[in-house]
Amino acid sequence: MAATAHHHTNRKLTHRPAAVATPTRDDAVTTAGETPATARPAAYAWAAARIGIGWIFLWAFLDKVFGWGFATPADRAWLNGGSPTTGFLKGAGDNALGGLFGALAGHAWVDWLFxxxxxxIGVALVLGVGMRIAAAAGTLMLVLMWAAELPLANNPFLDEHLVYAAVLIGLALAGAGGTLGLGRWWGATALVRRLPILR
Incomplete structure (x- = not known):
C-alpha cells in the first residue's frame, strides 16, 4: 500500500508541468517597446508641438486681421481693406509656379479660404479637437505655400513648410489632442462617434 502511494506520488511529481514565469507589468511594457517613463513625456512633447504649431496658425490669422505690426502693418490689415494673400502670392511671381499662384492674388474668395x-486649423490644434481634418487641411496649405516658393533659396527641396506638415501628420497619427487638450472629450461626443473623421 505504501509502495503504491509512493508510486502515485512520484507520477504526480514527474508529470507536473514546469512553472511558467508570469511576465511582470514592466516586462510586458518593455516588450511593447514603450514604458510609462517614456510614454508620458512623449505625450507632453506631442502636446507642446501641437499647441505650438496651432499658435503659429492662429497668430498668423490674428496678425493679418488686425495688423498688429509683426508681419502685417496696420494699414494692410484685413479689417482695413488689405488682402491677406496678395503680398505673398505676388511675391511668388518670379518663382517656378509664380504664374499659377500670382493669378490667385487679390481674389476675395482666396483671402476668405486662406x-x-x-x-x-489654429483653433483645432490649440484645443486638440478635429485633429484629422486640421492635419489634412494644414498639410495641404503648407505644401501649397512650399510650392509657391520653389525653387527654394536656402535648400534644394526642404524647408519649414514641409517639416511642419510632417509634424501635423504625426500629431494626427499620435492622437495628440488628448494631452493638454479636449481631444478625449471631443472623441466621446455623439457627433464624433457617428463621424470618426472629425476626431
Missing part, C-alpha cells in the same frame, strides 16, 4: 483655414 483666413478660414488659418483660424480653423
Amino acid at each position: 483666413m478660414t483655414g488659418l483660424l480653423g
Whole structure:
C-alpha cells in the first residue's frame, strides 16, 4: 500500500508541468517597446508641438486681421481693406509656379479660404479637437505655400513648410489632442462617434 502511494506520488511529481514565469507589468511594457517613463513625456512633447504649431496658425490669422505690426502693418490689415494673400502670392511671381499662384492674388474668395483655414486649423490644434481634418487641411496649405516658393533659396527641396506638415501628420497619427487638450472629450461626443473623421 505504501509502495503504491509512493508510486502515485512520484507520477504526480514527474508529470507536473514546469512553472511558467508570469511576465511582470514592466516586462510586458518593455516588450511593447514603450514604458510609462517614456510614454508620458512623449505625450507632453506631442502636446507642446501641437499647441505650438496651432499658435503659429492662429497668430498668423490674428496678425493679418488686425495688423498688429509683426508681419502685417496696420494699414494692410484685413479689417482695413488689405488682402491677406496678395503680398505673398505676388511675391511668388518670379518663382517656378509664380504664374499659377500670382493669378490667385487679390481674389476675395482666396483671402476668405486662406483666413478660414488659418483660424480653423489654429483653433483645432490649440484645443486638440478635429485633429484629422486640421492635419489634412494644414498639410495641404503648407505644401501649397512650399510650392509657391520653389525653387527654394536656402535648400534644394526642404524647408519649414514641409517639416511642419510632417509634424501635423504625426500629431494626427499620435492622437495628440488628448494631452493638454479636449481631444478625449471631443472623441466621446455623439457627433464624433457617428463621424470618426472629425476626431
